[in-house]
Amino acid sequence: MTELVTNLAPASTSSTRAAWRQPLPLAVTAAMIGAGGLWLAGRPLAATAIGGAAGLAVAFVAGLRLLRWALGGGNEVSGVAGAVVDEALGSRMPVIFMVLLAVGLPILPLVLDATERLEYRLQFFLTWSLSAAAFLLAMVTIVLACGSVCGDIDSQRIHMTLSKPVERWQYLLGKWLGIVLLDGVLLAIIGAGILLGARALGRLPTVDAADRRAVDEQVFTARSSVRPEHPEAAAFEAAIAAQVEQIRQDEPAAFAADPAGVGRRIRSERVLEWHTITADVVSSFLFTGLDRERLAADVIQLRLKPFADNVGVDRAEVRFALWLNGRPFPPIRDGRHEEFVLPSLMFHTIDLPASAIDSSGALRVTIANRNLVPPGETQPTNIAFSPGKGLEILYRSGSFTGNFLRGLLVGWAKLAMLAAAALAAASCLAFPTAVLASLMVYVSAVAKGFLANAIDIYTGTDGGQATLASMVRLRMGLLLERINRFEWWEAAKTLTSWAAEGFLALVPSFGTHDGITEVATGRLLPVTQAFGSAGILGIAYPVALVALGWALLERRDLVNVSGS
């Protein structure tokens, strides 16, 4: 008979040719030519930036192709996951995201002030780029997860998938897997870009030699921190116990209401007292566990943020003398023990010789107040350090790259948790509400500490570190008290705060599972902590949330009723 098949387009050989890929080789070639031109024109930084953007784009496409291939096996879950990746690529959303980052990241070093210390520029670059990537990826994850499930339900595509041998939990798991893997590729590529960008930035000239040392010793490193113990721990604890006992006898009613709270208050007062160095008192701080054999460098760092009591004087200087394990530091020269003079309310790092640590791995740092007497006063002002990060010893204990990778792992786990939360929301809500609910989870996770404080202020309670039992007791007491006094509005506030607190209790804190701050400040993110966070956020939460989504989806009639 005749040739029946009518060719609409020339027969093509490639099986994958989504439209978005076509302009890419052109753009990359143009970028490479542009980078070459800039290099020849003596603009190596601009050339690196443009070349870096092109390289990121190529790596992105290669990574996605690899992902699509990896998900090509015959399996329901990987099938659904593969469709999510294809759908995401087809919608061009990650591409726009990549373009944003690919353009933004390499250009960032160009706009940074060249007169600023390189240490700060690097820390700013790392913090900004990692935070921006985390935020953008979080938004991509939420929109993708909600859009994917809600889109399937709205367009009834879900009927096609679920009429195949796919359980609803497999459907949700496949969606989650697709989004998480896509996030992984995006994060890996953008992470590589940030890492290379930071290394390139680190090669720029520094302001001075101290700046170079800071870049090497405080940014491109991973340092562990040791917080001080009281040198006479037993006496210190006994003093706290005695003071608590005194309150128990003097104010039995107040003590009985919240014994743990009283203990906490007394302890924090005594710790603050210990961290405050008056004119006539010398304070000592004991740092232990500093095994000299295990230290990777000859130098350890004393990091401190002193503040002086003289209110009203901006950046007042503090003046103090140091002893390490009883020996003056710096060592006495020409009969003089040199003092440190530092601006207050700023972090400072003082390099200490590792040799000062004794054989048991302990270092006792003694600080004496040498402040001058302010005009009109008779006593020099106090020097104080905030307990916690205000005074600590830091020592190198890992590599920057390892730390960076662990930071990315924690970031990825956060996205995995967010993807599962968005899928659970999309299992029972329409797209706009599901996105809002997911954003609420995101914001709550990011600002959990702040929100908990806000709720405490709103209801007039002290959430603090109380145990669950004492928290419930405290709140029940408060509610009954308000009802007894007919303070209905206050009682209602207590009740609404319970709902908020309950929700907040279920949301993990992204602040607790940070990674960005550690990477940017050269602090070690320990392997156990990184994998612990990854386990909690990347596995435990997703399992629970996908199970919740499945329970919701399983009971849902996936049909829009047309009749009335």
Add this chain to the structure above:
Amino acid sequence: MDGNGGAVDIACIGVTKTFRDFWMRPRVRAVEGVDLEVRRGEVFGLLGPNGSGKSTTIKMLLGLLQPTRGRIAILGKRPKDVETKRRVGYLPEESYLYRFLTGRETLDYYGRLFRLDRRARRERIDMLLEMVGLAAVQDRPVGEYSKGMQRRIGLAQSLINDPQLLILDEPTSGMDPVGAHQIKELIATLARRGKTVLLCSHLLGDVEDLCDRVAIMYGGMIRAAGTCAELLTRRQATILEAPTLPPAVLDEVRGVLARHDISLTRVDHPRRSLESLFLEIVATARAEGVGTAGAGAGGPVAEFLGGDPAHDGAAGQAAAGADAVDASLLESLTRR
């Protein structure tokens, strides 16, 4: 229909579906007390106007909706059973596809859901694309397909697992008469190969052409059910067909009938259907090599679709040659 031990592939007993609103108040009773039985190898038509409960019934058969009351067995098991779904093919009333996937990627996606390995998927997809006439446009995103082409890719995905039971909701909607005819031929061929087909359609002609038995729904209930012959044959009248009769012969026939006190109520020339005229014009144009921008003509019924191709009849014979569908098309025209 025979030789299958009379197995029942779809059984519904007293199936009722009430949709509830957010507050769990009953809102719509879409299906009420439906009893249904579809036997192996049968083409069963489910008819009814819009909103009569056909699609809701189908979605319950597929396990997408939970019946409020009643029981359903598909291939002897619960509809939600994954093993059941492995043997069911479904074409929804509209082709709900991922717009960004190409035709081939779409079929590959559904193939993966059946755990077909890469090679099996490639082979089956090649055959299906050829069969539905989309081989030339397989690398275009389905979002760019015309409605008819989307129906074709939808039909192809419903067959990727070589299903025993095929549930087709409005399979020919949006298709031109040529495409609709091909789909009808395909359904007939699959039924001859022993597949069970549940066909849901507004196009009564299609149902009449294809179905062994039909059920007519209205208001969520089945109002009539039976074979087409039982439901449609008018026993009160007789039709005799003969070559054109001269007036004298016609008068003689009238005379014979008059002797038995029977009067001739209508004498007319039979008319061919508009569909057959249309199909003939298209077949002739294709034979002359006239080009078109639509889907291809379609190819032979995919080999992997189970059963015995020897039972295919016209379509099966045609499948042996490259001009498969046009051959069957012309042959079917000569039968009209």
